[in-house]
Amino acid sequence: MIIQGHEIFSPLKLKTHSVVVGSGAGGGVAAYHMASAGLDTVVLEEGGYFQAKDFNQREEDMMPALYRSAGRQMTTDGLIYVWQGSTFGGSTVINTADATPIEAEVLHHWQQKFGLNELTEDNLAASYERVYKTLNVHRLEEKILNRNNKVLLETANRLGYKAGVFNSNRKGCIGSGYCFQGCAYDAKQGTNLTYLPMASDLGARIYTDVRVDRIEPISGNRYRIHASVVERGTRRFRHPVEIDCERIIMAAGTVHTPAILKRSGLDKGLPQLGKNISLQPQIGLSATFPDSEKMTSWRGAPQSIYMSEFDDNHAEHGLGGFRMEGVGGMAGVFAQFSNKIGLDHKRMMEQFPSTHYSALLVPDQPSGSLDWEWAADGSVKPKIHYALTAEWKQRFKRGFKTAAGFLFEAGAKEINCNSPVFGSITSPDQLSRVDDFPLEPGLVALTSAHVQGSCRIGVNADQGVVDQNLKLHNLDNIYVVDGSVMPTTASTHTMIPIMVMADRAMHKLAQGA
Amino acid sequence: MGNNSTLPSATRRLFLQRSLLALGAVAAAPAISAAAFADTSTGDAPALKLLNAEDYRILSVVTDTLIPRDGAFPLGALDVDLAARIDTYLEPEDTELLQGLRGALMFLEHQAPGLIGVDSPFSAMPQEQRESLLLTLRDAGGDATAVFAALRGISMFYFYTDEQAWPQFNYDGPLVKRGKPVYPQVRD
Structure with a gap:
């Protein structure tokens, strides 16, 4: 009942x-x-x-x-959703x-x-x-894998990287593409x-x-x-x-x-x-491909393929390294990627169908903590205290550069992320800019789903x-x-x-x- | 930046949660028709849920600067009355957020122009100069960037989730065509 x-x-x-x-x-x-x-x-x-x-x-x-x-x-410093x-x-x-x-x-x-x-x-x-x-739980059916995700698998296969299709807990999925909004x-x-x-x-x-x-x-x-x-x-x-x-x-x-x-x-x-809070923070990346290469990120299973070549999982530390996974179905969130405004931003959004979206996941070690305040009506106001470690920041930047290089290898023309201040990367020789990536509250929006x-x-x-x-x-x-x-x-x-x-x-x- | 001490704390929080509005708040009213407003720019405000007329006027200019008409596609923020759409997604319980938004708008309107040596308010500046000022805020750091990020995030989210915008960027949108979920009305 x-x-x-x-x-x-x-x-x-x-x-x-x-x-x-x-x-x-x-x-x-x-x-x-x-x-x-x-x-x-x-x-x-x-x-x-x-x-x-x-x-x-x-x-x-x-x-x-x-x-x-x-x-x-969010975390109390406003850095991570x-x-x-x-x-x-x-x-x-x-x-x-994803199972x-x-x-x-x-x-x-x-x-x-x-x-x-x-x-x-x-x-x-x-x-x-x-x-x-x-x-x-079963391996995702081929018919609902979209181009946005397949580009990860195809590029990984070409480069000899590890990648794969997720197992999933779906039944009769038609690939409408909006898992994040409930099925x-x-x-x-x-x-x-x-x-x-x-x-x-x-x-x-x-x-x-x-x-x-x-x-x-x-x-x-x-x-x-x-x-x-x-x-x-x-x-x-x-x-x-x-x-x-x-x-x-x-x-x-x-x-x-x-x-x-x-x-x-x-x-x-x-x-x-x-x-001992872990967040496994991730950042959203977008990669604009030539107009002829339609990604249609909003249809099909949004997060169906992973590129795991750089996983670094060991008994000494558990999960480590970093990985890429396709994402999709959130036009409003994705519109906030890049630092562009005005006509430049409209030009970028015009290429939405040929833009690939993925998440760069960077596992962390448990380092956060919680405390709480309660309102008079009994509702709680949680405070999530969390600070990125120096080791994580280094791994993140290495992951960002690797992911961006991977996307250029896949054919991308321009790469952006969920930062309102970090400018587009338009060629592999600009990847060194990531060394100065602004991992500070408000200058980037990281997300934790776990x-x-x-x-x-x-x-x-x-x-x-x-x-x-x-x-x-x-x-x-x-x-x-x-x-x-x-x-x-x-x-x-x-x-x-x-x-x-x-x-x-x-x-x-x-x-x- | 000399502006770092001038922002109310709620505005700083808005920055830190700059997608707050973008991601949140349950709409209680349908978006006001853009047609009536499209040609009036910053004229009379439509019926508003929480923003006042001045908030609305400035926010309309901000959204027009961020998402102007023409360019890659004709539709701009004014064509969908984006400021009114944002207003419908604000919730009265979220007083901090509303204060933060107001603080950001007031800062942009009255204080930010001084950063580039301009005396007139933001909304009175020509489009090109307004865009230039927003880019200055973006690159300035501190609270100036806070205001830029907050207003940009809200505007982009609600413009590109508006179904009027979808054909403009070749997005065919959800497969289901439904309204918002209806929350049960309770009378205790």
């Missing part, structure tokens, strides 16, 4: 066994496992309930509807349906550095099998179409437009959740909600899960809470917030199953890693292990 906030007209009091806070990758999986175990389960999602018929494929409408803070959530979904299905609704596993080197890194010996490929294998089956055709198999309906069919009650404010331990090893029904859009408070339960599974995302724990005073004895790490797994409370079964170190019956548990960046796309980790822990819990 799905109950939307506007269907609630008075204060609400409930009793249940398990409450899942959040309905994205981790929350959806958790809800399904709890419900399948026959446990009375309630899911609370702050965002609204939207369906395919609501998705109009327009950035200016869908980002306010589906993204946390309308897509405006931190995109997260905030809707029924969470980020699984707004991602590009990548936790890299083997990352698991080895976690084992070596953090002693996480239970998180092995063998121990996760059954979870991959379950998740992949539920999400229909208008129900092809993307997010939790909104898979785990949540499955949980609902098993009896779970899923409330949307309900924000969890705090958790109160009550007698008998039980908890009371204090929440608020909020108005869709403005998220203004409407009615209070109280839910008494035995078990809480936090899946509100890396930014908001620790906020709820902190406000509840449950952070005592958890020194790592809110620390914030992780605020409640990382650790073998004890000094090392992490949760154990290897994702239970809080300091309390019984509270679990965390979202991206916050990742000790370092798990993969270039984090939906599958979150789901697999959640599946392993929740399957065990549901089986009574």
